[in-house]
Amino acid sequence: MNSAVELARDGDIAVLTVDSPPVNALSAQVREGIAEGIRRAEADPAVKAVVLHCAGRTFFAGADISEFGKPPKHPNLPEVIDIIEAASKPVIAALHGTALGGGLETALACHYRVAVPSAKCGFPEVKLGLLPGAGGTQRLPRLVGPEQALEMVASGNPISAKAAKDMGIVDEIVDENALLAGAVAFARKVIAESRPLKKVRDLDDKVAAARGKPEIFDAFRKANARKFRGFQAPEYNILCIEAAVNLPFDEGIRLERELFQELVSGEQSAAQRHVFFAERQVWKIPDISEDTPTLPIKKVGVIGAGTMGGGISMNFANAGIPVTIVEAKPEALERGLSVIRRNYETTAKKGRMSAEDVERRMGLLTGSLKLEDLADCDLIIEAVFENMAIKKEVFTKLDAIAKPGAILASNTSYLNVNEIASVTKRPESVLGMHFFSPANVMRLLEVVRGEKTDKKVVATAMQLGRKIGKVAVLVGVCHGFVGNRMLEQRQREANRLIMEGAMPWDVDRVLYDFGLPMGPFAMADLAGLDIGWSRETSKGETIREILCEQDRRGQKTGAGFYDYDENRNAKPSKLVEQIILDLSAKKGVTRRAISDQEILERCIYPMINEGTKILEEGIAIRSSDIDIVWINGYGWPVYRGGPMFYGEQVGLGHVLERLREYEKQFGAEFKPSALLERLVAEGKGFRDL
Numbered sequence: 001m002n003s004a005v006e007l008a009r010d011g012d013i014a015v016l017t018v019d020s021p022p023v024n025a026l027s028a029q030v031r032e033g034i035a036e037g038i039r040r041a042e043a044d045p046a047v048k049a050v051v052l053h054c055a056g057r058t059f060f061a062g063a064d065i066s067e068f069g070k071p072p073k074h075p076n077l078p079e080v081i082d083i084i085e086a087a088s089k090p091v092i093a094a095l096h097g098t099a100l101g102g103g104l105e106t107a108l109a110c111h112y113r114v115a116v117p118s119a120k121c122g123f124p125e126v127k128l129g130l131l132p133g134a135g136g137t138q139r140l141p142r143l144v145g146p147e148q149a150l151e152m153v154a155s156g157n158p159i160s161a162k163a164a165k166d167m168g169i170v171d172e173i174v175d176e177n178a179l180l181a182g183a184v185a186f187a188r189k190v191i192a193e194s195r196p197l198k199k200v201r202d203l204d205d206k207v208a209a210a211r212g213k214p215e216i217f218d219a220f221r222k223a224n225a226r227k228f229r230g231f232q233a234p235e236y237n238i239l240c241i242e243a244a245v246n247l248p249f250d251e252g253i254r255l256e257r258e259l260f261q262e263l264v265s266g267e268q269s270a271a272q273r274h275v276f277f278a279e280r281q282v283w284k285i286p287d288i289s290e291d292t293p294t295l296p297i298k299k300v301g302v303i304g305a306g307t308m309g310g311g312i313s314m315n316f317a318n319a320g321i322p323v324t325i326v327e328a329k330p331e332a333l334e335r336g337l338s339v340i341r342r343n344y345e346t347t348a349k350k351g352r353m354s355a356e357d358v359e360r361r362m363g364l365l366t367g368s369l370k371l372e373d374l375a376d377c378d379l380i381i382e383a384v385f386e387n388m389a390i391k392k393e394v395f396t397k398l399d400a401i402a403k404p405g406a407i408l409a410s411n412t413s414y415l416n417v418n419e420i421a422s423v424t425k426r427p428e429s430v431l432g433m434h435f436f437s438p439a440n441v442m443r444l445l446e447v448v449r450g451e452k453t454d455k456k457v458v459a460t461a462m463q464l465g466r467k468i469g470k471v472a473v474l475v476g477v478c479h480g481f482v483g484n485r486m487l488e489q490r491q492r493e494a495n496r497l498i499m500e501g502a503m504p505w506d507v508d509r510v511l512y513d514f515g516l517p518m519g520p521f522a523m524a525d526l527a528g529l530d531i532g533w534s535r536e537t538s539k540g541e542t543i544r545e546i547l548c549e550q551d552r553r554g555q556k557t558g559a560g561f562y563d564y565d566e567n568r569n570a571k572p573s574k575l576v577e578q579i580i581l582d583l584s585a586k587k588g589v590t591r592r593a594i595s596d597q598e599i600l601e602r603c604i605y606p607m608i609n610e611g612t613k614i615l616e617e618g619i620a621i622r623s624s625d626i627d628i629v630w631i632n633g634y635g636w637p638v639y640r641g642g643p644m645f646y647g648e649q650v651g652l653g654h655v656l657e658r659l660r661e662y663e664k665q666f667g668a669e670f671k672p673s674a675l676l677e678r679l680v681a682e683g684k685g686f687r688d689l
């Protein structure tokens with residue numbers, strides 16, 4: 001055979017073993033070996049059945065994604081799958097680990113399937129903007145019916161062996177520690193009982209029941225409309241399942257191929273694959289290796305139980321780490337803890353957590369009014385007001401209280417972490433841990449490395465991020481770090497656009513349609529317009545100031561840029577429109593019609609430009625880290641790959657040209673960075689850096 005596939009005999013059963021570490025991906029060599037193995041087993045008169053299984057930690061975990069975008073090598077997966085299904089002797093797949101994507105498709109082409117209890121199977125293709133393209137969408141519904149097939153292919157989530165058995169994907173569960181023996185025994189049973197060659201392609205009863213019932217698919221689309229918004233792949237997966245129900249097998253396969261080809265060569269899948277790899281890159285830090293010893297974090301302190309402190313504390317309680325939360329005033333502490341409890345109880349009410357879990361997690365949180373109570377914490381995260389003087393005061397005190405070696409982190413959004421560190425005698429233990437709101441939900445954690453932060457401290461924060469379910473991205477010190485620094489660019493342009501001629505709902509609509517969860521003005525209303533605003537200092541010079549002065553402070557007051565009804569549904573406001581018209585008239589602006597294209601470019605291109613400055617300054621390690629920040633911290637649509645990826649997709653040359661044009665019209669804020677100029681001049685992209 002070849003070095004990845006071995007054919008052996010156990011009496012009258014041929015055992016085809018694939019051993020291609022780490023995950024037995026279905027590479028060209030593996031495919032060749034399987035095809036050859038089946039051929040030989042067929043030709044050997046002594047063989048009555050074939051068991052197909054994998055060595056190592058898993059059954060085929062999927063296609064070999066490194067082959068995507070390269071010329072196809074024969075036999076391709078559909079060809080191998082046809083060879084298996086057409087075999088004249090029963091082929092039994094023996095599943096362990098994760099039978100995913102092409103792995104599950106291969107299993108479905110076998111005539112029977114056995115699995116160990118810990119095995120999982122699923123079709124994650126949709127998460128990479130794809131669909132199972134080797135018959136998966138046509139075989140699965142024939143085996144389990146369209147409803148369950150829809151759920152599996154369009155969600156991409158794996159299921160357990162038990163669920164697979166209940167659904168009919170797996171024929172028998174075998175002993176966890178004796179998969180091969182169990183599979184061989186099952187094969188003997190198939191022969192002894194002269195069971196038929198069960199070809200999934202020929203099954204019909206499950207799909208026949210749904211034939212001519214488009215309402216099944218419409219209901220599924222409707223139930224998932226929010227989750228699927230903007231994504232192409234879920235709809236294509238649905239179309240394939242629909243085809244499995246309504247068309248003969250071979251026609252369904254043709255459609256599946258066609259739609260797969262369209263997806264795999266399309267922009268969305270390219271973006272989603274980029275994100276997949278980008279997320280696995282964030283840990284690659286040039287001067288800190290992934291196995292750098294980290295400090296044990298057994299107890300955490302959080303200072304401030306406001307919006308952020310509460311959410312941050314929940315992350316640790318969720319991971320089973322006790323937290324002491326220190327507040328300045330008893331009322332604030334009380335309020336903070338009750339918000340946390342309410343959050344947990346809401347989750348419990350939705351059935352996603354048990355009542356005991358709520359108590360267990362609350363039991364890990366201790367409120368206090370004394371910083372001294374943080375003396376035994378291994379990590380202390382400060383989340384008090386965004387004010388340098390206050391933060392310095394807190395860190396000066398902390399320095400005196402915290403045990404030697406304890407990590408002192410700030411959740412500051414914009415402030416200089418080096419300056420905060422400078423008031424301590426242990427700047428090597430200080431860094432930023434910038435969570436995003438709501439901190440118990442958003443996956444992003446910017447780990448801000450100070451000038452003097454010790455490598456061990458950085459590594460600990462990065463690893464801890466992973467432990468609490470975050471995507472940690474390492475960034476350097478600058479105003480607003482990566483995410484907020486770029487956000488400011490968009491914010492400035494959004495505000496200028498409404499003074500020049502657009503309305504807030506125009507700007508929001510364009511960005512929402514682009515795929516963001518909401519536009520800047522809806523977001524401002526949600527966060528509250530009065531963050532950092534006070535009546536005493538308000539001069540009525542900006543729209544925001546005027547709105548705050550009129551007590552339109554966002555959703556919480558029932559009005560902001562929009563009017564809100566009792567269900568918090570937003571409606572464009574006539575009053576706000578007038579305020580905007582009046583203020584622009586007062587400033588002598590002749591308003592003009594602004595195209596959606598201009599809105600999009602002026603909001604997004606300066607962000608990309610700022611991203612290149614961030615790279616130039618070494619604030620982010622690589623452009624894909626910036627993409628990960630935006631996807632996980634601000635809801636940038638995954639199918640657009642992040643702002644930097646998007647910039648390359650529309651073309652850096654085009655972005656540069658538009659920036660130059662806007663620079664002429666609107667000024668220096670649009671001045672392209674030196675890096676962008678250089679990349680375009682040299683015909684290079686971010687991956688050449």
Ligand code: NAD
Pocket residue numbers: 303304305306307308309326327328329332382383384385386387390394411412413414434435436437
């Ligand atoms: P907040 O006003 O909701 O909460 C701050 C809390 O700190 C208040 O409850 C206050 O009583 C308490 N506090 C103030 N001084 C204190 C002291 N000396 N000792 C103990 N407690 C003290 O503010 P927030 O939105 O939670 O922001 C906190 C920090 O997080 C800020 O640095 C902010 O920039 C940053 N941040 C905020 C967001 C966001 O979206 N709100 C996102 C990321 C980061």
